[in-house]
Amino acid sequence: MIEPARATRTLALPLGGRMVEMPCDVVGSGADALLLPALSSISARSEMRPLARDLGQDYRCLIPDWPGFGNQARAPVAMHPDTMHGFLDTFLAAEPGPYDLGIAAGHAAAYLVAAARRHPGAFRRLVLVAPTWRGPLPTMMGPERGGLFRFLRRAVEVPLLGDALYRINISPPVIGRMMRAHVYADPEHVTPGIIADKHAITRQIGGRFGTAAFVTGGLDPVATREAFLALFKDGGLPPIRMLRPERAPRRSGAEMDALFATGLVAKTVVPGALSPHEEYPGEVAAAIRAGR
Template identity: 40%
Template sequence: MTGGPMSVDADPVAEATEFVWTGAGEPIGCGVTRLGAGETALLLPALSSISTRREMWPLQQRLARRFATIAVDWPGFGTEDKPRRDWTSAALAQFLADVLRELAPRPALIVAAGHAAGYVLRHFASAPEEVSHLALVAPTWRGPLPTMMGRRPAWLRTVRAAMDRPVLGPALYALNLNDVVIRAMAREHVYSDRTWLDRSAMDDKRRVAQARGARFASVRFVTGALDPFESSAAFQAAAAAIPPGRLGLVWGAETPPKSKAEMGMLAAAAQVSPTVLPHGKLGVHEEFAAEVAEAILSGLDEASELAVAPIE
């Protein structure tokens, strides 16, 4: 296992473009990486203070041997500068709907990590007939602070308001998301290998955290304002609505206990046998991309075989 993600620029076949989204008012450019040929596979990175489509790159390289892959940044995240916004779950849900209409209509495969998986379930729960195949990797629905506290107290709005202030906000953000905090967060929740964040990988994560305007979406994710569901029951009900054979679940055995418990309940509600790798935390798709890709493709092939099996 090698530390850190590969650079997109290292592969001359990859095409880096931009999806200009206008759903939040003024146009917002969201980074896009395309790789491969064939049917479309849409890759959606997790939402977090250090997340970007680049975390999908090791997985994207492997899936591109079979699909025309499209990885896209969420608005408010990624490495580009961002406008000040009171980001909401409704806005991100609209973004996903626009991506599926304009950027990647009717994909044969959607791979979604972390909270992205929650948004995908939220979207398709009301239109399950539109699902081809969903592969959800370490799926989550609740932000870090509400998960830690087991609730979403009203005072979290005060935290968001403080972070939005012009002078106080950047100072608080720098205090709470410096190199020490990023490394601690990565070791505790994201990567199994404590040395995964080598100098190159740390530079990548730092660019995400230090982009102008990054604090607005980051604080809303951390405090639960971007949670795609209000409850675990709603999360499970959305998964149960997906037609049989069209949902795959993958996570690592080292996933933090509260999140892993939620994933287990999700699998039970959807009546899906998950693939649980012997290692991996919330960044399992980045750190163990080969094994995650194998699990996704195996699940896809198995679903295809079931779909064409003769009725006895």
């Protein structure tokens, strides 16, 4: 397979009352496709590159970083859902497509579906890879601990103390355990090189703010399962296919199964856990092509 061309562009987008420079990879050629990486402590547009290399034989893949995340110093923007919705609106104004394909992983899924509803005709079809809507701490401990989550977020955001807490909780050993527990399905795939790459993402200037918001539920696009499922109702959306990983964590997998049970999305089972697009890009690309 011939390696598709890749370039990185910088888009100046209005966000939070100021112009913010955001990087965007462009991979391959053909019909336009938008690939949105997950929102997590270790997420960046680089996680979508293996999938884009495969899809780039047929698509011109655009892969932006989310505000507050990525492989570079983070712009100081407010970390809440309105920022993420606003980012997609400004991105689609700058790069309107139309897109033959929109792909979103993890927490990005709900944001993409909401954007498709706000921008009718922008996407011909959507693919949601291991979609989630609830951050790690609310998933593990329940929403009734909201006060604790807000306290923890503020603690990580405090200068000096917050950076120290962040370094302790986002160290290479912690990243390795996290990836083996629920990000990758095969522990053998969590190599020292991958851990080092993920650790480098977390060490970018300002990285703790996006992490603190995501982990504590501050970037959850909705507050309940009912609100998540409501995003898919009432028509007006293009066809949607969910890629459901075989070894998704129990609680996250239950949310994916609840979405499929509505009859509002099609489903393809793929190998992997919460990051199948990164761990098994060939299988994910095949599932995307098969769902045309």
